[in-house]
Amino acid sequence: MDPLEHEHTTEAIAERIAASNHNYIRDFIYGGVDGAVTTFAVVSGVAGAELSTKIVLILGFANLAADGFSMAASNFLGTRAEIDDYKRIEKIEYRHIELAPEGEREEVRQIYREKGFEGEELEKAVELITADKDRWVKTMLADEYGLPSEIRSPWLAAASTFSAFVICGLVPLLPYLFGAGSSFVVACIMTGFTFFLIGSFKSRWSTHSWFRSGLETLFVGALAAGLAYAVGVLLKGIAG
Template identity: 55%
Template sequence: MPQQPLEHGHSREQIRARLARGPQVSYLRDLVFGGIDGAVTTFAIVAGVVGADLSPRIVLILGVANLLADGFSMAAANYSSTRTEVDEYAHLRAMEERHIEAVPDGEREEVRQILHAKGFQGSGLKQAVQTITGDRDRWIDVMMAEEHGLQPVQRSPMKAAGATFAAFILCGSVPLIPYVFGLEASIAASTALTGITFFVIGSVRSRWSPLTWWRAGANTATIGLAAAAVAYIVGNLLARL
Protein backbone atom coordinates (compact mmCIF):
# COMPACT_ATOMS: atom_id res chain seq x y z
CA MET A 1 0.00 0.00 0.00
CA PRO A 2 1.57 3.37 -1.01
CA GLN A 3 2.48 5.66 1.84
CA GLN A 4 0.42 8.83 2.01
CA PRO A 5 2.57 11.97 1.65
CA LEU A 6 3.13 13.93 4.84
CA GLU A 7 1.66 17.40 5.20
CA HIS A 8 4.95 19.04 6.30
CA GLY A 9 8.63 18.31 6.74
CA HIS A 10 10.29 17.15 9.95
CA SER A 11 13.89 18.27 9.66
CA ARG A 12 15.24 20.41 12.50
CA GLU A 13 15.13 23.55 10.36
CA GLN A 14 11.62 22.86 9.06
CA ILE A 15 10.30 22.24 12.56
CA ARG A 16 11.94 25.41 13.89
CA ALA A 17 10.48 27.51 11.08
CA ARG A 18 7.00 26.02 11.46
CA LEU A 19 6.90 26.50 15.23
CA ALA A 20 8.24 30.05 14.89
CA ARG A 21 5.20 30.93 12.75
CA GLY A 22 2.95 29.81 15.57
CA PRO A 23 -0.49 28.18 15.29
CA GLN A 24 -2.62 29.43 12.42
CA VAL A 25 -6.17 30.67 12.92
CA SER A 26 -8.67 28.84 10.71
CA TYR A 27 -11.93 30.27 9.38
CA LEU A 28 -12.81 27.13 7.44
CA ARG A 29 -15.86 26.35 9.56
CA ASP A 30 -17.21 29.86 8.96
CA LEU A 31 -16.82 29.43 5.20
CA VAL A 32 -18.41 25.97 5.17
CA PHE A 33 -21.23 27.02 7.51
CA GLY A 34 -22.01 30.15 5.49
CA GLY A 35 -21.76 28.36 2.15
CA ILE A 36 -24.05 25.48 3.05
CA ASP A 37 -26.60 27.67 4.82
CA GLY A 38 -26.62 30.19 1.96
CA ALA A 39 -27.24 27.54 -0.68
CA VAL A 40 -29.84 25.70 1.43
CA THR A 41 -31.90 28.71 2.50
CA THR A 42 -31.91 30.43 -0.89
CA PHE A 43 -32.76 27.24 -2.76
CA ALA A 44 -35.44 26.49 -0.18
CA ILE A 45 -37.00 29.88 -1.01
CA VAL A 46 -36.76 29.12 -4.73
CA ALA A 47 -38.22 25.63 -4.33
CA GLY A 48 -41.00 26.84 -2.05
CA VAL A 49 -42.04 29.63 -4.42
CA VAL A 50 -41.90 27.35 -7.47
CA GLY A 51 -43.82 24.71 -5.56
CA ALA A 52 -46.50 27.32 -4.90
CA ASP A 53 -46.58 28.02 -8.67
CA LEU A 54 -45.59 31.69 -8.38
CA SER A 55 -43.86 33.68 -11.12
CA PRO A 56 -40.07 33.75 -11.75
CA ARG A 57 -40.11 37.45 -10.82
CA ILE A 58 -41.34 36.53 -7.34
CA VAL A 59 -38.59 33.92 -7.13
CA LEU A 60 -35.96 36.57 -7.77
CA ILE A 61 -37.46 39.14 -5.41
CA LEU A 62 -37.82 36.75 -2.49
CA GLY A 63 -34.53 35.03 -3.28
CA VAL A 64 -32.46 38.22 -3.32
CA ALA A 65 -34.25 39.59 -0.24
CA ASN A 66 -33.54 36.36 1.63
CA LEU A 67 -29.95 36.31 0.39
CA LEU A 68 -29.11 39.75 1.76
CA ALA A 69 -31.20 39.66 4.95
CA ASP A 70 -30.26 36.11 5.95
CA GLY A 71 -26.63 36.64 4.98
CA PHE A 72 -26.36 39.69 7.20
CA SER A 73 -28.21 37.92 10.01
CA MET A 74 -25.85 34.92 9.80
CA ALA A 75 -22.79 37.18 9.80
CA ALA A 76 -24.10 39.18 12.78
CA ALA A 77 -24.86 36.00 14.72
CA ASN A 78 -21.41 34.58 13.97
CA TYR A 79 -19.79 37.87 15.00
CA SER A 80 -21.66 37.81 18.32
CA SER A 81 -20.86 34.17 19.06
CA THR A 82 -17.16 34.60 18.20
CA ARG A 83 -17.04 37.82 20.23
CA THR A 84 -18.46 35.83 23.15
CA GLU A 85 -15.64 33.29 22.81
CA VAL A 86 -13.05 36.09 22.88
CA ASP A 87 -14.70 37.72 25.89
CA GLU A 88 -14.90 34.39 27.70
CA TYR A 89 -11.19 33.81 27.14
CA ALA A 90 -10.32 37.29 28.46
CA HIS A 91 -12.56 36.78 31.50
CA LEU A 92 -11.06 33.41 32.41
CA ARG A 93 -7.50 34.61 31.83
CA ALA A 94 -8.08 37.57 34.16
CA MET A 95 -9.48 35.14 36.73
CA GLU A 96 -6.38 32.93 36.51
CA GLU A 97 -4.16 36.00 36.93
CA ARG A 98 -6.04 36.94 40.12
CA HIS A 99 -5.80 33.39 41.45
CA ILE A 100 -2.05 33.19 40.80
CA GLU A 101 -1.63 36.50 42.60
CA ALA A 102 -3.87 35.53 45.56
CA VAL A 103 -3.11 31.81 46.03
CA PRO A 104 0.07 30.90 44.11
CA ASP A 105 0.62 27.70 46.08
CA GLY A 106 -2.87 26.49 45.21
CA GLU A 107 -2.31 27.24 41.54
CA ARG A 108 1.02 25.41 41.61
CA GLU A 109 -0.77 22.43 43.09
CA GLU A 110 -3.23 22.53 40.19
CA VAL A 111 -0.31 22.41 37.74
CA ARG A 112 1.28 19.57 39.70
CA GLN A 113 -1.92 17.49 39.61
CA ILE A 114 -2.47 18.20 35.92
CA LEU A 115 1.05 17.02 35.06
CA HIS A 116 0.79 14.04 37.41
CA ALA A 117 -2.35 12.93 35.57
CA LYS A 118 -0.30 13.07 32.36
CA GLY A 119 2.29 10.67 33.78
CA PHE A 120 4.91 13.00 35.30
CA GLN A 121 6.37 11.70 38.55
CA GLY A 122 9.16 12.31 41.03
CA SER A 123 11.92 14.78 40.16
CA GLY A 124 10.63 15.11 36.60
CA LEU A 125 7.26 16.29 37.91
CA LYS A 126 8.89 18.75 40.30
CA GLN A 127 11.12 20.19 37.58
CA ALA A 128 8.21 20.51 35.14
CA VAL A 129 6.10 22.38 37.72
CA GLN A 130 8.99 24.74 38.46
CA THR A 131 9.60 25.39 34.77
CA ILE A 132 5.95 26.14 34.00
CA THR A 133 5.29 28.30 37.05
CA GLY A 134 8.60 30.12 36.63
CA ASP A 135 7.10 32.22 33.83
CA ARG A 136 3.77 33.94 34.54
CA ASP A 137 2.48 33.99 30.96
CA ARG A 138 3.46 30.37 30.37
CA TRP A 139 1.81 29.43 33.66
CA ILE A 140 -1.45 31.09 32.68
CA ASP A 141 -1.34 29.59 29.17
CA VAL A 142 -1.06 26.10 30.67
CA MET A 143 -3.97 26.73 33.04
CA MET A 144 -6.12 28.11 30.22
CA ALA A 145 -5.44 25.08 28.04
CA GLU A 146 -5.53 22.34 30.64
CA GLU A 147 -8.14 23.61 33.10
CA HIS A 148 -10.47 25.47 30.74
CA GLY A 149 -9.71 23.82 27.39
CA LEU A 150 -8.96 27.19 25.72
CA GLN A 151 -6.02 28.04 23.48
CA PRO A 152 -4.25 31.45 23.31
CA VAL A 153 -4.90 31.79 19.56
CA GLN A 154 -8.22 33.60 19.21
CA ARG A 155 -10.37 33.95 16.10
CA SER A 156 -11.24 37.47 14.92
CA PRO A 157 -15.01 38.15 15.21
CA MET A 158 -14.89 40.45 12.18
CA LYS A 159 -13.03 37.93 10.00
CA ALA A 160 -15.35 35.11 11.11
CA ALA A 161 -18.41 37.23 10.27
CA GLY A 162 -16.89 38.32 6.95
CA ALA A 163 -16.09 34.74 5.95
CA THR A 164 -19.64 33.63 6.77
CA PHE A 165 -21.23 36.53 4.86
CA ALA A 166 -19.02 36.11 1.79
CA ALA A 167 -19.63 32.34 1.58
CA PHE A 168 -23.35 32.83 2.18
CA ILE A 169 -23.69 35.38 -0.63
CA LEU A 170 -21.49 33.46 -3.07
CA CYS A 171 -23.11 30.03 -2.61
CA GLY A 172 -26.58 31.43 -1.96
CA SER A 173 -26.54 33.22 -5.31
CA VAL A 174 -26.17 29.96 -7.24
CA PRO A 175 -29.84 28.83 -7.08
CA LEU A 176 -30.91 32.21 -8.52
CA ILE A 177 -28.62 32.15 -11.57
CA PRO A 178 -31.11 30.40 -13.92
CA TYR A 179 -33.81 32.93 -13.02
CA VAL A 180 -31.48 35.88 -13.58
CA PHE A 181 -30.82 34.69 -17.15
CA GLY A 182 -34.39 33.52 -17.74
CA LEU A 183 -33.42 29.94 -18.60
CA GLU A 184 -36.07 27.41 -19.56
CA ALA A 185 -36.92 24.78 -16.94
CA SER A 186 -35.28 27.07 -14.38
CA ILE A 187 -36.10 24.92 -11.35
CA ALA A 188 -34.30 21.96 -12.94
CA ALA A 189 -31.25 24.11 -13.71
CA SER A 190 -31.37 25.65 -10.23
CA THR A 191 -31.53 22.19 -8.64
CA ALA A 192 -28.58 20.95 -10.67
CA LEU A 193 -26.42 24.00 -9.92
CA THR A 194 -27.30 23.89 -6.22
CA GLY A 195 -26.51 20.17 -6.04
CA ILE A 196 -23.12 20.84 -7.63
CA THR A 197 -22.50 23.63 -5.11
CA PHE A 198 -23.28 21.32 -2.20
CA PHE A 199 -21.00 18.68 -3.67
CA VAL A 200 -18.12 21.13 -4.11
CA ILE A 201 -18.50 22.41 -0.51
CA GLY A 202 -18.47 18.85 0.80
CA SER A 203 -15.50 17.90 -1.36
CA VAL A 204 -13.49 20.87 -0.09
CA ARG A 205 -14.43 19.98 3.48
CA SER A 206 -13.05 16.46 2.95
CA ARG A 207 -9.52 17.87 3.03
CA TRP A 208 -9.94 18.17 6.82
CA SER A 209 -12.13 15.08 7.17
CA PRO A 210 -11.44 11.32 7.19
CA LEU A 211 -14.06 10.92 4.43
CA THR A 212 -12.99 10.70 0.79
CA TRP A 213 -13.75 13.77 -1.33
CA TRP A 214 -16.57 12.13 -3.27
CA ARG A 215 -18.25 10.69 -0.16
CA ALA A 216 -18.07 14.00 1.72
CA GLY A 217 -19.43 15.77 -1.36
CA ALA A 218 -22.25 13.28 -1.77
CA ASN A 219 -23.21 13.53 1.92
CA THR A 220 -23.38 17.32 1.81
CA ALA A 221 -25.34 17.30 -1.46
CA THR A 222 -27.83 14.77 -0.08
CA ILE A 223 -28.48 16.77 3.09
CA GLY A 224 -28.82 20.08 1.23
CA LEU A 225 -31.13 18.77 -1.48
CA ALA A 226 -33.26 16.97 1.12
CA ALA A 227 -33.86 20.30 2.86
CA ALA A 228 -34.79 21.88 -0.48
CA ALA A 229 -37.16 19.01 -1.29
CA VAL A 230 -39.04 19.61 1.96
CA ALA A 231 -39.47 23.30 1.03
CA TYR A 232 -40.72 22.39 -2.45
CA ILE A 233 -43.25 19.90 -1.10
CA VAL A 234 -44.53 22.35 1.53
CA GLY A 235 -44.88 25.11 -1.09
CA ASN A 236 -46.72 22.75 -3.41
CA LEU A 237 -49.12 21.65 -0.67
CA LEU A 238 -49.84 25.23 0.44
CA ALA A 239 -50.60 26.23 -3.16
CA ARG A 240 -53.45 23.69 -3.19
CA LEU A 241 -55.18 25.05 -0.07
Protein backbone atom coordinates in the same frame (compact mmCIF):
# COMPACT_ATOMS: atom_id res chain seq x y z
CA MET B 1 0.17 10.33 -1.83
CA ASP B 2 2.89 10.86 0.75
CA PRO B 3 1.56 9.65 4.13
CA LEU B 4 3.35 12.55 5.83
CA GLU B 5 1.19 15.67 5.63
CA HIS B 6 4.02 18.13 6.21
CA GLU B 7 7.80 18.32 6.32
CA HIS B 8 9.80 17.71 9.48
CA THR B 9 12.91 19.72 8.76
CA THR B 10 14.02 22.13 11.49
CA GLU B 11 13.03 25.13 9.36
CA ALA B 12 9.62 23.72 8.43
CA ILE B 13 8.78 22.88 12.04
CA ALA B 14 9.81 26.35 13.23
CA GLU B 15 7.70 27.95 10.50
CA ARG B 16 4.59 25.93 11.43
CA ILE B 17 4.96 26.71 15.13
CA ALA B 18 5.38 30.43 14.43
CA ALA B 19 2.40 30.54 12.06
CA SER B 20 -1.06 31.49 13.24
CA ASN B 21 -3.31 28.61 14.25
CA HIS B 22 -6.47 30.51 13.35
CA ASN B 23 -8.74 28.54 11.05
CA TYR B 24 -11.83 30.04 9.45
CA ILE B 25 -12.64 27.08 7.19
CA ARG B 26 -15.47 26.04 9.52
CA ASP B 27 -17.07 29.48 9.18
CA PHE B 28 -16.74 29.41 5.39
CA ILE B 29 -18.23 25.92 5.02
CA TYR B 30 -21.01 26.73 7.49
CA GLY B 31 -21.92 29.87 5.56
CA GLY B 32 -21.64 28.16 2.18
CA VAL B 33 -23.88 25.23 3.07
CA ASP B 34 -26.48 27.44 4.73
CA GLY B 35 -26.43 29.95 1.89
CA ALA B 36 -27.01 27.28 -0.75
CA VAL B 37 -29.61 25.45 1.36
CA THR B 38 -31.72 28.44 2.39
CA THR B 39 -31.67 30.20 -0.99
CA PHE B 40 -32.45 26.99 -2.85
CA ALA B 41 -35.19 26.30 -0.31
CA VAL B 42 -36.71 29.66 -1.25
CA VAL B 43 -36.41 28.81 -4.95
CA SER B 44 -37.92 25.36 -4.38
CA GLY B 45 -40.80 26.70 -2.33
CA VAL B 46 -41.65 29.34 -4.92
CA ALA B 47 -41.32 26.78 -7.74
CA GLY B 48 -43.61 24.40 -5.85
CA ALA B 49 -46.16 27.17 -5.54
CA GLU B 50 -45.69 27.97 -9.27
CA LEU B 51 -45.04 31.65 -8.68
CA SER B 52 -43.31 34.00 -11.12
CA THR B 53 -39.60 34.47 -11.77
CA LYS B 54 -39.85 37.97 -10.30
CA ILE B 55 -41.01 36.50 -6.98
CA VAL B 56 -38.13 34.01 -7.02
CA LEU B 57 -35.59 36.80 -7.49
CA ILE B 58 -37.15 39.13 -4.91
CA LEU B 59 -37.37 36.47 -2.21
CA GLY B 60 -34.02 34.96 -3.15
CA PHE B 61 -32.05 38.20 -2.96
CA ALA B 62 -33.92 39.23 0.18
CA ASN B 63 -32.78 35.96 1.71
CA LEU B 64 -29.18 36.54 0.59
CA ALA B 65 -29.08 39.96 2.22
CA ALA B 66 -31.09 39.35 5.39
CA ASP B 67 -30.16 35.77 6.26
CA GLY B 68 -26.53 36.25 5.20
CA PHE B 69 -26.18 39.29 7.44
CA SER B 70 -28.00 37.51 10.27
CA MET B 71 -25.64 34.53 10.11
CA ALA B 72 -22.56 36.75 9.93
CA ALA B 73 -23.79 38.87 12.85
CA SER B 74 -24.56 35.77 14.90
CA ASN B 75 -21.11 34.35 14.20
CA PHE B 76 -19.53 37.69 15.09
CA LEU B 77 -21.39 37.91 18.39
CA GLY B 78 -20.73 34.27 19.20
CA THR B 79 -16.99 34.66 18.57
CA ARG B 80 -16.96 37.86 20.62
CA ALA B 81 -18.64 35.98 23.46
CA GLU B 82 -15.87 33.35 23.29
CA ILE B 83 -13.25 36.11 23.45
CA ASP B 84 -14.98 37.77 26.41
CA ASP B 85 -15.15 34.46 28.24
CA TYR B 86 -11.47 33.79 27.47
CA LYS B 87 -10.46 37.18 28.88
CA ARG B 88 -12.69 36.71 31.93
CA ILE B 89 -11.08 33.38 32.80
CA GLU B 90 -7.63 34.79 32.03
CA LYS B 91 -8.16 37.57 34.59
CA ILE B 92 -9.37 35.02 37.15
CA GLU B 93 -6.22 32.94 36.71
CA TYR B 94 -3.92 35.95 37.05
CA ARG B 95 -5.73 36.87 40.26
CA HIS B 96 -5.52 33.31 41.60
CA ILE B 97 -1.77 33.27 40.95
CA GLU B 98 -1.41 36.47 42.97
CA LEU B 99 -3.65 35.36 45.86
CA ALA B 100 -3.03 31.61 46.04
CA PRO B 101 0.19 30.76 44.17
CA GLU B 102 0.77 27.47 45.99
CA GLY B 103 -2.71 26.26 45.16
CA GLU B 104 -2.18 27.15 41.51
CA ARG B 105 1.17 25.34 41.52
CA GLU B 106 -0.57 22.28 42.86
CA GLU B 107 -3.05 22.48 39.99
CA VAL B 108 -0.17 22.52 37.50
CA ARG B 109 1.44 19.62 39.36
CA GLN B 110 -1.73 17.52 39.13
CA ILE B 111 -2.25 18.40 35.48
CA TYR B 112 1.25 17.24 34.58
CA ARG B 113 1.00 14.19 36.80
CA GLU B 114 -1.99 13.18 34.67
CA LYS B 115 0.24 13.62 31.60
CA GLY B 116 2.65 11.02 33.00
CA PHE B 117 5.28 13.18 34.72
CA GLU B 118 6.65 11.88 38.01
CA GLY B 119 9.19 12.72 40.70
CA GLU B 120 11.97 15.12 39.80
CA GLU B 121 10.78 15.55 36.22
CA LEU B 122 7.35 16.58 37.48
CA GLU B 123 8.80 19.17 39.86
CA LYS B 124 11.06 20.56 37.14
CA ALA B 125 8.08 20.91 34.80
CA VAL B 126 6.08 22.71 37.49
CA GLU B 127 9.01 25.01 38.26
CA LEU B 128 9.57 25.85 34.61
CA ILE B 129 5.91 26.61 33.90
CA THR B 130 5.31 28.68 37.03
CA ALA B 131 8.52 30.71 36.56
CA ASP B 132 6.68 32.90 34.04
CA LYS B 133 3.18 34.20 34.83
CA ASP B 134 2.06 34.46 31.19
CA ARG B 135 3.18 30.91 30.46
CA TRP B 136 1.58 29.78 33.72
CA VAL B 137 -1.78 31.32 32.84
CA LYS B 138 -1.73 29.97 29.27
CA THR B 139 -1.05 26.50 30.66
CA MET B 140 -4.04 26.78 32.99
CA LEU B 141 -6.29 28.11 30.24
CA ALA B 142 -5.38 25.23 27.94
CA ASP B 143 -5.16 22.32 30.41
CA GLU B 144 -7.67 23.30 33.08
CA TYR B 145 -10.35 24.95 30.94
CA GLY B 146 -9.63 23.42 27.52
CA LEU B 147 -9.41 26.84 25.85
CA PRO B 148 -7.44 27.41 22.62
CA SER B 149 -3.95 28.88 22.74
CA GLU B 150 -5.06 31.80 20.54
CA ILE B 151 -8.38 33.58 20.08
CA ARG B 152 -9.97 34.09 16.67
CA SER B 153 -10.97 37.38 15.06
CA PRO B 154 -14.76 37.87 15.15
CA TRP B 155 -14.50 40.09 12.06
CA LEU B 156 -12.78 37.40 9.98
CA ALA B 157 -15.19 34.75 11.27
CA ALA B 158 -18.17 36.90 10.27
CA ALA B 159 -16.64 37.84 6.90
CA SER B 160 -15.94 34.18 6.10
CA THR B 161 -19.51 33.20 6.87
CA PHE B 162 -21.08 36.09 4.96
CA SER B 163 -18.92 35.78 1.84
CA ALA B 164 -19.52 32.04 1.58
CA PHE B 165 -23.24 32.52 2.17
CA VAL B 166 -23.53 35.05 -0.65
CA ILE B 167 -21.31 33.16 -3.12
CA CYS B 168 -23.01 29.79 -2.67
CA GLY B 169 -26.46 31.27 -2.09
CA LEU B 170 -26.29 33.12 -5.39
CA VAL B 171 -25.96 29.86 -7.38
CA PRO B 172 -29.68 28.85 -7.29
CA LEU B 173 -30.67 32.34 -8.47
CA LEU B 174 -28.36 32.53 -11.49
CA PRO B 175 -30.65 30.60 -13.91
CA TYR B 176 -33.55 32.93 -13.04
CA LEU B 177 -31.34 36.01 -13.16
CA PHE B 178 -30.16 35.23 -16.70
CA GLY B 179 -33.46 33.79 -17.93
CA ALA B 180 -32.29 30.24 -18.58
CA GLY B 181 -34.83 27.84 -20.01
CA SER B 182 -36.29 25.42 -17.46
CA SER B 183 -34.78 27.63 -14.76
CA PHE B 184 -35.79 25.41 -11.85
CA VAL B 185 -34.20 22.31 -13.38
CA VAL B 186 -31.00 24.22 -14.10
CA ALA B 187 -31.05 25.63 -10.56
CA CYS B 188 -31.40 22.09 -9.17
CA ILE B 189 -28.39 20.86 -11.14
CA MET B 190 -26.20 23.85 -10.32
CA THR B 191 -27.10 23.84 -6.64
CA GLY B 192 -26.62 20.09 -6.37
CA PHE B 193 -23.16 20.49 -7.87
CA THR B 194 -22.44 23.29 -5.38
CA PHE B 195 -23.49 21.08 -2.47
CA PHE B 196 -21.24 18.33 -3.73
CA LEU B 197 -18.28 20.70 -4.16
CA ILE B 198 -18.69 22.09 -0.63
CA GLY B 199 -18.83 18.58 0.79
CA SER B 200 -15.82 17.46 -1.23
CA PHE B 201 -13.87 20.51 -0.08
CA LYS B 202 -14.87 19.78 3.52
CA SER B 203 -13.34 16.30 3.25
CA ARG B 204 -9.85 17.87 3.45
CA TRP B 205 -10.50 18.24 7.19
CA SER B 206 -12.26 14.90 7.58
CA THR B 207 -11.41 11.22 7.64
CA HIS B 208 -14.10 10.57 5.02
CA SER B 209 -13.34 10.42 1.29
CA TRP B 210 -14.14 13.46 -0.85
CA PHE B 211 -16.85 11.50 -2.65
CA ARG B 212 -18.64 10.39 0.51
CA SER B 213 -18.41 13.84 2.06
CA GLY B 214 -19.77 15.38 -1.13
CA LEU B 215 -22.71 12.97 -1.22
CA GLU B 216 -23.53 13.62 2.45
CA THR B 217 -23.69 17.38 1.89
CA LEU B 218 -25.68 16.87 -1.31
CA PHE B 219 -28.17 14.69 0.59
CA VAL B 220 -28.68 17.31 3.33
CA GLY B 221 -29.22 20.05 0.75
CA ALA B 222 -31.60 17.93 -1.31
CA LEU B 223 -33.62 17.06 1.80
CA ALA B 224 -34.02 20.72 2.75
CA ALA B 225 -34.99 21.65 -0.82
CA GLY B 226 -37.48 18.77 -1.01
CA LEU B 227 -39.18 19.92 2.20
CA ALA B 228 -39.40 23.49 0.92
CA TYR B 229 -40.82 22.33 -2.42
CA ALA B 230 -43.44 20.21 -0.62
CA VAL B 231 -44.46 23.19 1.53
CA GLY B 232 -44.78 25.32 -1.60
CA VAL B 233 -47.04 22.73 -3.25
CA LEU B 234 -49.11 22.43 -0.06
CA LEU B 235 -49.56 26.19 0.29
CA LYS B 236 -50.45 26.48 -3.38
CA GLY B 237 -53.17 23.89 -2.81
CA ILE B 238 -54.47 25.68 0.26
CA ALA B 239 -54.46 29.05 -1.49
CA GLY B 240 -56.18 27.53 -4.46
